[in-house]
Amino acid sequence: MTRSRSLLLPLWLSLLTVAGCFGLQNKSPHLSTEQSSDAHDQITQISVINSLMLGQYDGTVAFETFLKAGNFGLGTLDRLDGELIVLDGKGYQAKGDGSVTLVSRDNRIPFAVITPFETDGEFPCPAADSLHALEDMLDRAIEHPNNFVAVRVEAKLASITIRSVQGQTRPYRPLSETVKSQSVWTHNNLSGTFVGIRSPAWVGGLTVPGYHWHFLSSDKAIGGHVLACDIRTGDVRYDICGEWNILLEQSEEFNRTAVGNDLRDEVRKVESLREE
Amino acid sequence: MTRSRSLLLPLWLSLLTVAGCFGLQNKSPHLSTEQSSDAHDQITQISVINSLMLGQYDGTVAFETFLKAGNFGLGTLDRLDGELIVLDGKGYQAKGDGSVTLVSRDNRIPFAVITPFETDGEFPCPAADSLHALEDMLDRAIEHPNNFVAVRVEAKLASITIRSVQGQTRPYRPLSETVKSQSVWTHNNLSGTFVGIRSPAWVGGLTVPGYHWHFLSSDKAIGGHVLACDIRTGDVRYDICGEWNILLEQSEEFNRTAVGNDLRDEVRKVESLREE
Numbered sequence: 001m002t003r004s005r006s007l008l009l010p011l012w013l014s015l016l017t018v019a020g021c022f023g024l025q026n027k028s029p030h031l032s033t034e035q036s037s038d039a040h041d042q043i044t045q046i047s048v049i050n051s052l053m054l055g056q057y058d059g060t061v062a063f064e065t066f067l068k069a070g071n072f073g074l075g076t077l078d079r080l081d082g083e084l085i086v087l088d089g090k091g092y093q094a095k096g097d098g099s100v101t102l103v104s105r106d107n108r109i110p111f112a113v114i115t116p117f118e119t120d121g122e123f124p125c126p127a128a129d130s131l132h133a134l135e136d137m138l139d140r141a142i143e144h145p146n147n148f149v150a151v152r153v154e155a156k157l158a159s160i161t162i163r164s165v166q167g168q169t170r171p172y173r174p175l176s177e178t179v180k181s182q183s184v185w186t187h188n189n190l191s192g193t194f195v196g197i198r199s200p201a202w203v204g205g206l207t208v209p210g211y212h213w214h215f216l217s218s219d220k221a222i223g224g225h226v227l228a229c230d231i232r233t234g235d236v237r238y239d240i241c242g243e244w245n246i247l248l249e250q251s252e253e254f255n256r257t258a259v260g261n262d263l264r265d266e267v268r269k270v271e272s273l274r275e276e
Numbered sequence: 277m278t279r280s281r282s283l284l285l286p287l288w289l290s291l292l293t294v295a296g297c298f299g300l301q302n303k304s305p306h307l308s309t310e311q312s313s314d315a316h317d318q319i320t321q322i323s324v325i326n327s328l329m330l331g332q333y334d335g336t337v338a339f340e341t342f343l344k345a346g347n348f349g350l351g352t353l354d355r356l357d358g359e360l361i362v363l364d365g366k367g368y369q370a371k372g373d374g375s376v377t378l379v380s381r382d383n384r385i386p387f388a389v390i391t392p393f394e395t396d397g398e399f400p401c402p403a404a405d406s407l408h409a410l411e412d413m414l415d416r417a418i419e420h421p422n423n424f425v426a427v428r429v430e431a432k433l434a435s436i437t438i439r440s441v442q443g444q445t446r447p448y449r450p451l452s453e454t455v456k457s458q459s460v461w462t463h464n465n466l467s468g469t470f471v472g473i474r475s476p477a478w479v480g481g482l483t484v485p486g487y488h489w490h491f492l493s494s495d496k497a498i499g500g501h502v503l504a505c506d507i508r509t510g511d512v513r514y515d516i517c518g519e520w521n522i523l524l525e526q527s528e529e530f531n532r533t534a535v536g537n538d539l540r541d542e543v544r545k546v547e548s549l550r551e552e
Contacts, residue, residue, distance in 0.1 A: 028336045029322060029523030042521075046305060050478070060304045146530050202326070202536035204480040245318075245521040247305030254422050260478035 029242050042243040043148045043197070044069035045113045050205035050259045052076070052111040053266055055172035059108025060249045063091055066109050069245075072150055074195050074214040075112020077103065080178060081167030083225045084112055085195050085214045092216055094223035096166035096183050100216070113197050113207065115150045117239050125153055125234035134231060135211050138198070141236070146200050148241040151211070153194035155234035161186045162215055162224030176266045184227065192217035194226065205263055206246065208271055227272065305518050318519040319424045319473070320345035321389045326481035326535045328352070328387040329542055331448035335384025336525045339367055342385050345521075348426055350471050350490040351388020353379065356454060357443030359501045360388055361471050361490045368492055370499035372442035372459050376492070389473050389483065391426045393515050401429055401510035410507060411487050414474070417512070422476050424517040427487070429470035431510035437462045438491055438500030452542045460503065468493035470502065481539055482522065484547055503548065 046061050059078035071089035076082070082095040084103065091103030123141060128134040134153075142149055163182045172178075196213045203209050213226035248254065322337050335354035347365035352358070358371040360379065367379030399417060404410040410429075418425055439458045448454075472489045479485050489502035524530065 027526040029525050048478075144526060144531060146533060146535055147524055147526055200535065202324075202481060204482075205478060206480075206482075240526060242524045242526050243521065244524065245519065248423055248518045248520065249305050250303040250420060250423055250516060250518050255420060257422060259422055259476065 027242065041115075041239070041241045042069070042245055043113055043115045043150070043241040044245045044247065045207055046075070046109050046247050047111045047249065048206045048246065048259055049111065049208055049267060050261060050263050051254065051257050053175045053205075053263045053270070054257050054261075055174050055178075056253065056257055057110050057168050057172045059110045061109050061247065062105065063103050063107045063109055064105040066112065066114060067091070070114035070116045072117035072152065072195065072239075073112055073114030074197060074212060075109060075114075076165075078108045078110065079167040079169070080110070080165055080175075083164045083214055083223065084109065085216045085223050086112075086114055087193060087195055087216055092220065092223055094162075094164045094214075094216075096164045098164070098183065098185060098222075100221055100223045115239060115241055117150050117152065117237075119237045120240050122235065122237040125155060125231060125236045127233060128229070128231045131211075131213070131226065131229055134229065138211070138236065138238075142198070142238050142240075144240050146202070148200065148244055149198040150239040150241060151194070151196035151198060152237045153196065153231075153234050154191075155194060155229075156191045156232045157189070158230040158232055159186055159188045159228075160190070160192075160215060160226065160230070161228040162222070162226055164224040174266075175270050179270050185222075185224070186228075187217075187222055190217055190222070192222070205259060205261065205267075208267060209264070212271065225271075303518065317391075317515070317517045318345070318521055319389055319391045319426070319517040320521045320523065321483055322351070322385050322523050323387045323525065324482045324522065324535055325387065325484055325543060326537060326539050327530065327533050329451045329481075329539045329546070330533050330537075331450050331454075332529065332533055333386050333444050333448050335386045337385050337523065338381065339379050339383045339385055340381040342388065342390060343367065346390035346392045348393035348428065348471065348515075349388055349390030350473060350488060351385060351390075352441075354384045354386065355443040355445070356386070356441055356451075359440045359490055359499065360385065361492045361499050362388075362390055363469060363471055363492055368496065368499055370438075370440045370490075370492075372440045374440070374459065374461060374498075376497055376499045391473075391515060391517055393426050393428065393513075395513045396516050398511065398513040401431060401507060401512045403509060404505070404507045407487075407489070407502065407505055410505065414487070414512065414514075418474070418514050418516075420516050422478070424476065424520055425474040426515040426517060427470070427472035427474060428513045429472065429507075429510050430467075431470060431505075432467045432508045433465070434506040434508055435462055435464045435504075436466070436468070436491060436502065436506070437504040438498070438502055440500040450542075451546050455546050461498075461500070462504075463493070463498055466493055466498070468498070481535060481537065481543075484543060485540070488547065501547075
């Protein structure tokens, strides 16, 4: 991934100036228990990505509980039944049949990340004819490679390619198998919101390294996990998050999950899988 | 390490029965924002271990702020000036000269973990003539290999070998270099408390995998990072922690830190380094 490459090389030392982007902020970490104005800077995550990769699709936290930790995020739903988009405090379920519905309060979430989005910086989004182009531009503008960043892009698009997945039944197969039957759609000439979380390259098997993008159209009728895009213009807002909170279940099944396996290549494939 | 080995093999499926140990608990994750009685199950961590390994010794969070997140934990202090032990809500600084003092409220902590300890289980500690023997016994008794566990052992000891380190001055060297000048002491026939945090094997470069033990004698006069021990008898209490909260600074120096480097061998050496 572009992001990983730019982290391996110190390219971010030669930062390009992007109109409106903010300089480096020096901040000590805070504790959300402090109730300070920085308390919003916490990313909360249910489970770890390797657990989902290995087929742990049963949800563990009710959506209404999850929403207490933020208003902006992404993930999946109970039994892997679609792509979850949390935008402005509402949950949208982009299903494998292409429909988008509001998430029910009691849907249990197996894997997702959420944060209370408050803008740390914003700037116009230039045209970007691919996800790589978008992410390269954002890396230069946002910096902080060792922190988490929530990124919201309101975009007018020439096209977007998104995917979703069908709910699964037990016995669950690994995610790398399951996504082979994903549904993929390309839509042209539309507007909508990219809901993105950028995680540091060093997160290993705990979450998705680099950018993870879901999309919801302005009319809330189209949504999913983004595989490709061609952005004409847009606006970027971002929120740098210095606190990462991981919720782990305590169950025999989780105990048996080989969370420590190196699944980074599989994660990359699952996140970027597209019809060639 | 023993713990890593037992996780690579499914040895924990053949759990030995230990008197007084509790069976597996099935719990969904919770959110500390829920203010439930489970809120104590959060481990809060300042920074990531790889950052400390690479010489980031400047503290970032004031000790009095850190204490808001718990009453039981361990770590180090500003400029690596000794070993930090948090016990019953008090902070003890075991210095490189062998003395133990209370931690000042404004000492800034570069790396540490803390939790509000509440007992999930307890049992008598059998004799254990080494750290490995202690950890093997605890692994069998406590289970939950994919969760964090705070472990408190009140022990009567035939002997204990502990170390501490001197405060450093800039330019800081990597921790693997710094600990070569550690002070090591062996004490015989004493009693005291082991303050331990067990982290899952999959934590990578984020924290110390397996057991991490600091020790404080009953008279609070002796303390440090445990390198070896010979326990005659004792009592174990543990607290399973299903929420892991990592606080990251936002600074140019942290941005430049190669947190993603694989330093697992170095971490193991630093944690277990002793005079052979």
